[in-house]
Amino acid sequence: MGKVTMTVNGRARSAEVEGRTLLSSFLRDGLELTGTHVGCDTSQCGACVVLVNGQAVKSCTAFAADLDGAEVTTVEGMANPDGSLGRIQQAFQDYHGLQCGYCTPGMVMSTAALLAENPKPTEEEVRHYLEGNICRCTGYQNIVRAVMAASGQDVGALAAE
Amino acid sequence: MKDEGRITGAAHDSVIHDSAIKHVTGRAEYTDDITEPVGCLHAYIGTATVAKGRVTALDLSAVRAAPGVVAVLTEEDIPGHNDISPTGLNDEPIFTRDVQFHGQPLFAVVAESRDMARRACTLAKVSYDRADHATDIDAAEAAGYPDVTAPLTLARGDAARALAKAQHRIQGRMRVGGQDHMYLEGQIALAIPGEDDEMTVFASTQHPSEAQHMVAHALGVPANAVVVNVRRMGGGFGGKETQMNLFCTVAALAARATGRAVKLRPDRDQDMEITGKRHDFRIDYDLGFDDSGRILAVDGLFAARCGWSADLSGPVTDRALFHADNAYFYPDVRLRSRPIQTNTVSNTAFRGFGGPQGLIAAERMIEEIAYKLGRDPLEVRRANFYREGADVTPYHQQVTDNILTRLVDELEVSSDYQARRKKVLDFNAKGGVIRKGIALTPVKFGISFTATWYNQAGALLHVYSDGSIHLNHGGTEMGQGLFTKVAQVVAEAFQVDLSRIKITKTTTEKVPNTSATAASSGSDLNGMAALNAAEQIKARLVAFAAEKWGVAEDAVQFLPGRVAVGADIVPWDDFIKSAYMARVQLSAAGFYKTPEIHWDRAKGQGRPFYYYAYGAACSEVSIDTLTGETRVDRVDVLHDVGRSLNPALDLGQVEGAFVQGMGWLTSEELVWDDAGRLRTHAPSTYKIPLASDRPRIFNVALAEWSVNPERTIKRSKAVGEPPFMLPVSVFEAIGMAVASVADYRECPRLDAPATPERVLMAVERLRG
Numbered sequence: 021m022g023k024v025t026m027t028v029n030g031r032a033r034s035a036e037v038e039g040r041t042l043l044s045s046f047l048r049d050g051l052e053l054t055g056t057h058v059g060c061d062t063s064q065c066g067a068c069v070v071l072v073n074g075q076a077v078k079s080c081t082a083f084a085a086d087l088d089g090a091e092v093t094t095v096e097g098m099a100n101p102d103g104s105l106g107r108i109q110q111a112f113q114d115y116h117g118l119q120c121g122y123c124t125p126g127m128v129m130s131t132a133a134l135l136a137e138n139p140k141p142t143e144e145e146v147r148h149y150l151e152g153n154i155c156r157c158t159g160y161q162n163i164v165r166a167v168m169a170a171s172g173q174d175v176g177a178l179a180a181e
Numbered sequence: 182m183k184d185e186g187r188i189t190g191a192a193h194d195s196v197i198h199d200s201a202i203k204h205v206t207g208r209a210e211y212t213d214d215i216t217e218p219v220g221c222l223h224a225y226i227g228t229a230t231v232a233k234g235r236v237t238a239l240d241l242s243a244v245r246a247a248p249g250v251v252a253v254l255t256e257e258d259i260p261g262h263n264d265i266s267p268t269g270l271n272d273e274p275i276f277t278r279d280v281q282f283h284g285q286p287l288f289a290v291v292a293e294s295r296d297m298a299r300r301a302c303t304l305a306k307v308s309y310d311r312a313d314h315a316t317d318i319d320a321a322e323a324a325g326y327p328d329v330t331a332p333l334t335l336a337r338g339d340a341a342r343a344l345a346k347a348q349h350r351i352q353g354r355m356r357v358g359g360q361d362h363m364y365l366e367g368q369i370a371l372a373i374p375g376e377d378d379e380m381t382v383f384a385s386t387q388h389p390s391e392a393q394h395m396v397a398h399a400l401g402v403p404a405n406a407v408v409v410n411v412r413r414m415g416g417g418f419g420g421k422e423t424q425m426n427l428f429c430t431v432a433a434l435a436a437r438a439t440g441r442a443v444k445l446r447p448d449r450d451q452d453m454e455i456t457g458k459r460h461d462f463r464i465d466y467d468l469g470f471d472d473s474g475r476i477l478a479v480d481g482l483f484a485a486r487c488g489w490s491a492d493l494s495g496p497v498t499d500r501a502l503f504h505a506d507n508a509y510f511y512p513d514v515r516l517r518s519r520p521i522q523t524n525t526v527s528n529t530a531f532r533g534f535g536g537p538q539g540l541i542a543a544e545r546m547i548e549e550i551a552y553k554l555g556r557d558p559l560e561v562r563r564a565n566f567y568r569e570g571a572d573v574t575p576y577h578q579q580v581t582d583n584i585l586t587r588l589v590d591e592l593e594v595s596s597d598y599q600a601r602r603k604k605v606l607d608f609n610a611k612g613g614v615i616r617k618g619i620a621l622t623p624v625k626f627g628i629s630f631t632a633t634w635y636n637q638a639g640a641l642l643h644v645y646s647d648g649s650i651h652l653n654h655g656g657t658e659m660g661q662g663l664f665t666k667v668a669q670v671v672a673e674a675f676q677v678d679l680s681r682i683k684i685t686k687t688t689t690e691k692v693p694n695t696s697a698t699a700a701s702s703g704s705d706l707n708g709m710a711a712l713n714a715a716e717q718i719k720a721r722l723v724a725f726a727a728e729k730w731g732v733a734e735d736a737v738q739f740l741p742g743r744v745a746v747g748a749d750i751v752p753w754d755d756f757i758k759s760a761y762m763a764r765v766q767l768s769a770a771g772f773y774k775t776p777e778i779h780w781d782r783a784k785g786q787g788r789p790f791y792y793y794a795y796g797a798a799c800s801e802v803s804i805d806t807l808t809g810e811t812r813v814d815r816v817d818v819l820h821d822v823g824r825s826l827n828p829a830l831d832l833g834q835v836e837g838a839f840v841q842g843m844g845w846l847t848s849e850e851l852v853w854d855d856a857g858r859l860r861t862h863a864p865s866t867y868k869i870p871l872a873s874d875r876p877r878i879f880n881v882a883l884a885e886w887s888v889n890p891e892r893t894i895k896r897s898k899a900v901g902e903p904p905f906m907l908p909v910s911v912f913e914a915i916g917m918a919v920a921s922v923a924d925y926r927e928c929p930r931l932d933a934p935a936t937p938e939r940v941l942m943a944v945e946r947l948r949g
Binding site: 118125163 | 197198200201202203204205206207208209210211213214216362363364365366367413414415416418448449450659660661662829830833836837838839840841863864865869870871872873875879881
């Protein structure tokens with residue numbers, strides 16, 4: 021056991037963790053941030069994606085103990101300061117970019133990482149970037165629309181319905 | 182600005198999913214997110230490591246001694262029945278020593294943490310008296326394995342005689358692969374023991390009433406002692422219609438044994454190793470047709486890998502036969518099922534429920550005719566569509582609502598099929614490495630549970646004295662938007678904004694004896710039950726207003742946010758308050774049963790389906806003849822949902838089903854090794870479509886002119902399953918691209934899934 025301190029969604033959080041404690045467990049069990057979902061346990065599905073120092077990380081395969089001093093953002097930290105939906109959240113809502121919702125937090129976080137490095141991605145770039153996030157419900161169509169809308173681009177130009 | 186003349190969120194409006202805001206903020210609560218009760222323990226399941234045999238010694242001493250272990254459960258620790266067969270065949274023990282598949286549950290460990298329980302599981306010492314196993318249809322047949330349940334025959338006319346006389350006759354075989362559900366949220370159950378014999382279970386299930394009964398049987402208590410709750414699932418697709426029974430019963434047994442709350446969540450690998458999947462099929466067909474391409478007779482044998490127990494294999498293989506005609510008239514026909522036992526997981530419900538495996542055989546036969554006669558398959562399809570005078574199915578139901586000709590005609594134009602087909606043929610004629618294919622295929626899908634008694638639903642509706650409304654029904658939410666649609670129906674009935682209606686978890690305490698949320702029936706059944714409850718309350722309100730205001734009952738009208746009583750206009754909240762003060766009952770239990778359906782399985786005759794849902798898709802693909810790689814270039818879909826309850830949600834269902842069906846037919850492959858182990862038990866080896874796999878152009882439209890001729894909820898049609906079969910067009914387009922290497926002289930006879938390996942092998946085979 022060792023003490024680890026991180027800034028999670030802007031708040032300093034400290035806890036005693038085992039060396040093998042996963043970041044996903046640290047967030048879900050320790051901090052009750054249950055918006056981060058565990059889907060496959062093996063970094064394949066992307067439901068557990070969070071931002072660590074601005075980078076998209078699959079929290080089910082990152083050790084909390086390795087992240088002392090890190091800045092972590094989860095889906096719970098994506099709203100605007102006044103509590104209203106952030107622009108990515110708003111776009112996923114408005115463009116029906118979700119069905120069962122289990123993949124949604126990971127999709128929102130991957131989108132945040134994508135738009136941070138590429139503010140106006142093409143549709144192909146969006147689809148390539150989201151290859152690490154599986155969705156079984158939507159067929160991705162509305163998810164991609166939501167990402168394009170969140171980047172301020174014309175969704176009507178997409179090859180959609 | 183809100184339109185005072187219209188409520189927000191009425192039926193037919195494209196409102197957002199009721200949980201959308203909770204999903205994007207991470208506040209939507211799944212079973213694993215529920216705050217654990219004090220002292221909550223965690224269970225894990227220990228499984229067999231042989232595919233068939235008898236456990237001769239089960240030494241669990243090291244398991245019991247492991248750190249944190251509180252209890253260990255085996256078949257001796259079940260106070261009630263050791264069985265979770267959903268059809269009452271008594272063939273599905275919770276724990277066993279008679280091993281029938283690799284990964285079968287033998288025992289469970291209950292420990293202070295999930296990690297401790299998982300680690301302890303690995304310490305079991307198990308000895309087996311091994312027996313020879315059979316994991317696939319051919320091996321099981323060779324070994325003389327029995328059917329897991331009674332097979333079905335559908336027949337009309339004399340298929341043997343008609344085949345013997347037919348101008349053309351083709352016999353063939355097709356293999357169609359299975360599919361893992363890959364719901365993003367895996368199986369999970371949290372059981373909390375209560376007073377006396379009570380047990381409360383929170384689970385991810387499509388069928389709370391069945392879970393309730395299974396838990397009651399396993400614990401040896403009446404159903405009234407068990408409550409099952411589910412607010413939402415992270416996907417179901419049929420994988421949580423019966424498969425949660427194991428996890429619910431084990432969690433409940435562990436909670437009973439320890440007197441503490443117990444949570445059970447298998448990891449993804451164990452989830453995939455233990456739970457059933459879509460049935461894979463081996464289909465033998467004998468087809469007779471004439472020079473014009475008209476089908477004269479069909480004789481089909483549909484063998485399915487059912488796994489070790491019956492589970493839902495009976496109704497699944499039945500539904501395969503019900504859809505082995507797809508949209509085509511077979512003048513003389515015999516269709517038989519062979520639900521064979523194998524030493525694999527017990528296959529189960531999956532979106533389409535056997536229908537897709539039947540339908541794809543019909544489309545294969547169309548291909549056979551088209552390639553034999555050198556015709557465009559679309560012409561052959563049209564020549565065989567159900568039509569007046571040729572409108573009776575192999576199960577003797579008359580097809581009366583056939584809108585497929587119009588649907589296909591419209592799609593043919595909107596997709597520019599003819600011109601593009603010519604371009605594809607011209608492209609292929611150049612003989613390059615890349616080949617193209619295009620296909621336009623239809624879907625006709627029967628709506629209703631073939632188990633007639635399942636076609637019933639209940640709802641519980643409360644109007645509180647402040648005018649707010651609380652809605653419950655027997656359906657479960659797995660992302661499909663059922664809760665939203667049913668709430669829209671209630672909002673419309675009362676003429677209040679959707680925001681006045683609160684939808685809470687599905688629970689056996691509120692609505693009893695519910696059916697599974699399955700067979701695409703969720704909105705049809707529960708929407709009607711909720712409407713029935715609303716109509717009861719409205720009738721009481723009308724009688725109350727007529728008496729209080731001294732007007733005729735037809736002078737009482739529900740307007741948006743208010744009620745007109747004669748010349749008076751009363752705001753909704755005030756109206757409800759005065760009804761409460763006048764002691765009007767403001768709560769009602771609604772009920773619905775689908776009319777007109779009946780089915781005699783022994784005779785193979787009846788009207789199993791209330792109506793049909795239709796659709797069609799046109800897909801164009803490219804294949805690389807050196808690597809077998811496939812790319813879907815363009816898809817156009819026109820799909821029938823009747824008068825849509827919510828077009829945005831319905832479009833989402835069509836798009837999602839299409840991509841899921843594309844996965845089934847192209848990339849998703851289940852592999853068992855010689856030892857009977859499933860080797861594709863995680864998304865690392867089992868490949869569902871990714872964001873980059875989807876069609877390059879994807880035009881999806883609803884047939885806006887369609888209205889359900891039957892009196893369904895707001896004249897809508899079911900949407901969950903039918904669009905899953907649209908990507909048969911992708912599969913057939915791949916076949917055309919393959920066939921081009923032999924100048925279309927030969928039917929490509931692709932088996933599913935058309936993985937790059939299979940495409941490459943088919944190219945090599947056709948090149949000779």
